[in-house]
Amino acid sequence: MKRPRALRWMGLVFLLSIMLLAMTGCSENIIVLNPKGPIAEQQRDLMIISTLLCCIVIVPVLILTAVIIWRYRDKKGRKAAYTPEWEHSTKLELIWWGIPVLIILMLAIITVKATYDLEPSKPIASSEKPLTVQVTSLNWKWLFQYPEQGIASVNELKIPEDVPIRFEITADSPMNSFWIPQLGGQMYAMSGMAMTLYLQADEVGEYWGSGANFTGTDFAKMYFDVEATSKEEFDAWVEEVKTDSPKLTLEGYKQLREPSTSEVQSYSAFPEGLFEMTVTKYAASHNHGLSWKNTQNFEFEDQVTR
Structure with a gap:
C-alpha cells in the first residue's frame, strides 16, 4: 500500500514540475x-x-x-460525517x-x-502622423498598398516603429481575417466592405501575420511577413521598391487575384483608386471608419473584369 501511494505522490510532483517548466516560457512561446x-x-x-x-x-x-x-470515497472505517437530511446553508x-x-x-x-x-477604428494617440496601408485579401495571398508612398507589395508588410498604422481592409475573395498577433487582434476582410484597424509596433522586429479564416485549399499558406524597421530603413525600402520593382497594372492585378499562392513581390506603382474600386465593385454603401471621394467608378471594374 505504501509503494502505490508514494508513486502517486511522485507522479503528482512530476506533473506539477512539468507544468511549472512549461509556464516559465509561455509568454515567449505564445505570441499573443x-x-x-x-x-x-x-x-x-x-x-x-x-x-x-x-x-x-x-x-x-x-x-x-x-x-x-477523496474524503467521501467508499472505504472501511471512513470518518467523514454522513448527513443525508442536510439540504440548505x-x-x-x-x-x-x-x-x-x-x-x-x-x-x-x-x-x-x-x-x-x-475600438478598432479609434486612432492611436501619438505625435506621429499615421501611415495608411490598404490591405486586400486575395485567394491565397495578401496585397498591401501604400497610397502615400505609391508602392505595393504581396505577402510582405513593412512598417516604421512607433508610428500608428491605419489599415484599411477589404477582400477581393471570400471573407478572411487579417491578424498580426503581436500587434493586435483580428479584423475581418470582407468583399464590398472596408474596415479600419489601427495598430502600432513599439520596437524593431519581425512579426508573423496571417489569414485567420478558412478560405479554401491553400488557406494555410496565407501568411505574410511583417517587419517593423526604423523610419530611415522604411524610407530606404520605399525608394528601393520604386527603383527596382515593376509596376502593377490592371492586367497584372487581374492575374494576381486569381486563386493561387504567391511568393513575396513588390510593385513600384499601382492603378489609382485600385483599393476603392475593389470595395465599391461589390457594394458601394458599406464602410467602417472610411470616407472616400469619387468612389463610384464602374469603368475601372469593366477594365479589370474583361
Missing part, C-alpha cells in the same frame, strides 16, 4: 502573450485579468471536487452565488471599458 505594440498589450492584459478573475471560481471548485471525492449559498455574481459584474465593467478603448 508577447505583445510588441500598445493595442496588443492592452488585449494581453485583458486576457490575463479575465483569466485570473475566472480562476477565483474555477480553482476552488476543482480543489473542492478532489477533496470531496445560507452561508454557503451566499458564497457560491455571491462571489460569481461579483466576478461577472467586474468582468462586465472591464469588458465594456475595453470595448470602447480598443
Whole structure:
C-alpha cells in the first residue's frame, strides 16, 4: 500500500514540475502573450485579468471536487460525517452565488471599458502622423498598398516603429481575417466592405501575420511577413521598391487575384483608386471608419473584369 501511494505522490510532483517548466516560457512561446505594440498589450492584459478573475471560481471548485471525492470515497472505517437530511446553508449559498455574481459584474465593467478603448477604428494617440496601408485579401495571398508612398507589395508588410498604422481592409475573395498577433487582434476582410484597424509596433522586429479564416485549399499558406524597421530603413525600402520593382497594372492585378499562392513581390506603382474600386465593385454603401471621394467608378471594374 505504501509503494502505490508514494508513486502517486511522485507522479503528482512530476506533473506539477512539468507544468511549472512549461509556464516559465509561455509568454515567449505564445505570441499573443508577447505583445510588441500598445493595442496588443492592452488585449494581453485583458486576457490575463479575465483569466485570473475566472480562476477565483474555477480553482476552488476543482480543489473542492478532489477533496470531496477523496474524503467521501467508499472505504472501511471512513470518518467523514454522513448527513443525508442536510439540504440548505445560507452561508454557503451566499458564497457560491455571491462571489460569481461579483466576478461577472467586474468582468462586465472591464469588458465594456475595453470595448470602447480598443475600438478598432479609434486612432492611436501619438505625435506621429499615421501611415495608411490598404490591405486586400486575395485567394491565397495578401496585397498591401501604400497610397502615400505609391508602392505595393504581396505577402510582405513593412512598417516604421512607433508610428500608428491605419489599415484599411477589404477582400477581393471570400471573407478572411487579417491578424498580426503581436500587434493586435483580428479584423475581418470582407468583399464590398472596408474596415479600419489601427495598430502600432513599439520596437524593431519581425512579426508573423496571417489569414485567420478558412478560405479554401491553400488557406494555410496565407501568411505574410511583417517587419517593423526604423523610419530611415522604411524610407530606404520605399525608394528601393520604386527603383527596382515593376509596376502593377490592371492586367497584372487581374492575374494576381486569381486563386493561387504567391511568393513575396513588390510593385513600384499601382492603378489609382485600385483599393476603392475593389470595395465599391461589390457594394458601394458599406464602410467602417472610411470616407472616400469619387468612389463610384464602374469603368475601372469593366477594365479589370474583361
